[in-house]
Amino acid sequence: MPKPLAPGPVALPLVGALPQIGLGMLAPGLAEQPHRRLAALSQTYGDVMTVNFGREPWLVLSSPEAVHEAFVTKGGDFAGRPQVASMSLSAGSGRAGFGRQLPDAGLRELRRAAYSTLFSDEAVAAKQSELEAEAHLLSDHLLATSGTGEPLRPSLRRCVGNMVLRFAFSSRVPYASEEGAAAPPAPIAELLRLTEAIWDSLAATPTTVLDLLGVPSDNAAREPLRRLVGQRDAVLRQVIADRRAQRRGSASVAAASPASDMLDVLLASDLPEADVLYALVDLFVAGVSTVSTTLEWLLLLTASQPLVQERARSDALCAGSGYVGALTKEVLRAKPPLLLPRTATVETSLRGFRVPRGCVVYANNWALAHSEERGAERSRDSRGEPRRDEVVARCPPVPSPPLSLPLPLPLPLQRATGDPAAALSRPGRARRMSPTRLR
Numbered sequence: 001m002p003k004p005l006a007p008g009p010v011a012l013p014l015v016g017a018l019p020q021i022g023l024g025m026l027a028p029g030l031a032e033q034p035h036r037r038l039a040a041l042s043q044t045y046g047d048v049m050t051v052n053f054g055r056e057p058w059l060v061l062s063s064p065e066a067v068h069e070a071f072v073t074k075g076g077d078f079a080g081r082p083q084v085a086s087m088s089l090s091a092g093s094g095r096a097g098f099g100r101q102l103p104d105a106g107l108r109e110l111r112r113a114a115y116s117t118l119f120s121d122e123a124v125a126a127k128q129s130e131l132e133a134e135a136h137l138l139s140d141h142l143l144a145t146s147g148t149g150e151p152l153r154p155s156l157r158r159c160v161g162n163m164v165l166r167f168a169f170s171s172r173v174p175y176a177s178e179e180g181a182a183a184p185p186a187p188i189a190e191l192l193r194l195t196e197a198i199w200d201s202l203a204a205t206p207t208t209v210l211d212l213l214g215v216p217s218d219n220a221a222r223e224p225l226r227r228l229v230g231q232r233d234a235v236l237r238q239v240i241a242d243r244r245a246q247r248r249g250s251a252s253v254a255a256a257s258p259a260s261d262m263l264d265v266l267l268a269s270d271l272p273e274a275d276v277l278y279a280l281v282d283l284f285v286a287g288v289s290t291v292s293t294t295l296e297w298l299l300l301l302t303a304s305q306p307l308v309q310e311r312a313r314s315d316a317l318c319a320g321s322g323y324v325g326a327l328t329k330e331v332l333r334a335k336p337p338l339l340l341p342r343t344a345t346v347e348t349s350l351r352g353f354r355v356p357r358g359c360v361v362y363a364n365n366w367a368l369a370h371s372e373e374r375g376a377e378r379s380r381d382s383r384g385e386p387r388r389d390e391v392v393a394r395c396p397p398v399p400s401p402p403l404s405l406p407l408p409l410p411l412p413l414q415r416a417t418g419d420p421a422a423a424l425s426r427p428g429r430a431r432r433m434s435p436t437r438l439r
Helices: 034-045 064-073 085-090 105-118 121-144 152-169 186-202 205-212 220-249 251-256 262-268 273-302 306-318 323-334 365-370 372-378 420-424 427-432
Strands: 048-053 056-061 348-350 353-355 360-363
Touching (some): 056 064, 085 220, 186 220, 220 273, 306 323
Antiparallel strands (some): 048 056, 348 353
């Protein structure tokens, strides 16, 4: 007897279950936020349920057991990456880079080059001093602009963007407060601007609506995003071509010296041009906004807890107990910047339910991390003491953002009421988070 499909709420034509789930995204004060609504629905339909996001049925997982079976025990069955139109437009239709729709030989070769060279212990250690230097420059900039009313978010994003630029191109864009700093190459500054503009477009609610309605990437409504992506790709191709010419002009030096940044490694690995381009795209799209969002939440959640701040500073200066690492993990647990869904690459099953090939599978992190039952279970160790990573015991009283929703849903929600940027920009919060106190 064939296994049944997972149950779920009633799906309406075209819009699916969005009227039940998406209202909280459009009117946060009038309806339950989507991630909470999904968690509530799982109490009725179970930890594996089918929810139609627009026209497409998604499998939503709400328990650690279901997530472990899908992504660990049967990880090979769920190794695909879904491609909504907006992300497909931004990331080369999932045919190159790290975001391929299906794992293939090209992805294995790209990962081999990345993990054996780019992300090896030696490479990470070599870049550590540069990243620390960038963090010091952020601190100097915040102190220089303290009391001027300059918002914190752009400075954080500039810091993370510069870290990515250092890692990818051995370059950076200085802050306005840096006197005498050398101006960056024009393409580098333009790339940082375009990266921010593309993320804003991807995160806009109209983009989500177009994705959920199935509007194709070549539709006229996609023209603004398509134009930005074309400009970004042209800038990246120019940067790649300039580096190739530089390497040809000093071939003996390049052969004798180790690769200095990500672009050098990609070019030295003889990867296809498309993989070089979209591996860099993946780094900027996935790296800048996710890391800066996590930093914003780290600052926001500790803003009213001076003892936590002091302990973290002391631990960082003394390289001691791992308190900073525990704090970071707790923030990532409570406020994950983005959880990517998966796609079933074969006909399979999960928790006794049939999963068709091509079905999108998404883990609702909020249900996993904020369940009252599991929260009480995880917050104490065998002696009844708080666990080491239970650093932020209670979040400050600000709206909890649905940052753990699936693509494309999580992107516009970063602009909603619960956005850390909105909370950081509140006058009272900004005073409690002055650069002097956070240094």
